[in-house]
Amino acid sequence: MNQKTLAAGLITLLSLPALAQSSITAYGLVDVSAGISKAPGASASVKSVDSGKMTTSYYGFRGVEDLGGGLSATFNLEGFLRADIGASGRSATDTYWARAANVGLSSKEWGTLRIGRNTTTLFVATLSFNPFGDSFGYSPSIRHIFTSNTVTGDSGWSDSVLYTTPSFSGFTGSAFVAAGEGQGGRNVALSGTYAAGPLAGSLVYQKVQKDGGTTPVDDTEVTMASGSYDFGAVKLFGQYASAENLTRRIDYKIYEAGASVPLGAGKLLAQFGKINPSTGAARQTWTVGYDYFLSKRTDLYAMAMNDKLSGQSAGRSVSVGMRHRF
Known part of the structure; x- marks a missing residue:
């Protein structure tokens, strides 16, 4: 079955009458911006239209069926989108459902179990405790953890099993493993999160030995502590991560601090982060x-970033863009 046939079949399912205790939902987000950027050390800047500077554009389908006794069956199918060129995936190498592809069981009493391709707990913690969320274009936290060669492994793991506990007075925990399947080893992660009132925090441990592709990756290990406190007039964020590349024997210390200030119909956002490597x-x-919200589903944003590597000229980026959720 090709990709177009699969997508058409899912859309057809959405048009069928839903059973009384089951549902299928289509959803997604499109993010497009225009701007100018220069990478650290580069001699010239580039003017461009980009997809996913603030949030990687995506589309998805999810379903829930009530099995009785407080137990539900679930599925998620989610793919990335490059809206600037009308192509699927974050790049040409992405699989069709690279964001998520899983089935599971969920219970308020026993928690949730999902099997397939799942978003990592490290990625969720990283985006949850910085003012720019999951922005690969502008979040120092996301860039330092996921695009600076400090940690290997994608933001989602294939061949994985993810268990999340119910909430106990604001506390939840999770255990996550991705089977090795002959690709150099397995991935494992453990995490704990607290969220109640204005205070929230998390602690995540992750070890990666495979990346889901055919090319071997360095073995890496990371522990990250994160926290936030919402004072109303300002919300403060902080993160500290200790990462180790076990293959190359390099250690990284990562520090992040940020703030979000409500202003008019939007929020003023700011963050500083740094990476100190052993070499x-x-x-x-x-x-x-x-970030200015026209509605709950649509926002306009203007962002500026200064990115500096020791010994190189600073990189700079400026963008204005729009996000729409459906």
Whole structure:
């Protein structure tokens, strides 16, 4: 079955009458921006239209069936989208459902179990405790953890099993494993999260030995502590991560601090982060911006970033863009 046939079949399912105790939902987000950027050390800047600077554009389908006794069956199918060129995936190498593809069981009493391709607990914690969320374009936290060669492994793991506990007075825990399947080893992660009132925090441990592709990756290990406190007039964020590349024997210390200030119909956002490696160039990143909401589903943003690697000229990026959720 090709990709177009599969997508058409899912859309057809959405048009069928839903059973009284089951549902299928289509959803997604499109993010497109225009701007100018220069990478650290580069001699010239590039003007471009980009997809996913603030949130990687995606589309998805999810379903829930009530099995009785408080137990539900679930599924998620989610793919990435490059809206600037009308192509699927974050790049040409992405699989069709690269964001998520899983089935599971969920219970308020026993928690949730999902099997397939799942978003990692490290990625969820990273986006949850910085003011720029899951922005690969502008979040110092996301860039330092996932695109600076500090940690291997994608933001989603294939061949995985993810268990999340019910909430106990604001506390939840999770255990996550991705089977090795002859690709160099398995991935494992453990996490704990607290969220109640204005205070929230998390602690995540992750070890990666495979990346789901055919090319071997370095073995890496990371522990990250995160926290936030919402004072009303300002919400503060902080993160500290200790990462180790076990293959190359390099250690990284990662520090992040940010703030979100409600202003008019939007929020003023700011964050500073740095990476201190045991060998190699240190990195410091500043980002400031304003996110203005036209509605609950649509926002406009303007962002500026300064990104500096030791010994190289600073990189700079400026973008204005729009996100729409459906």
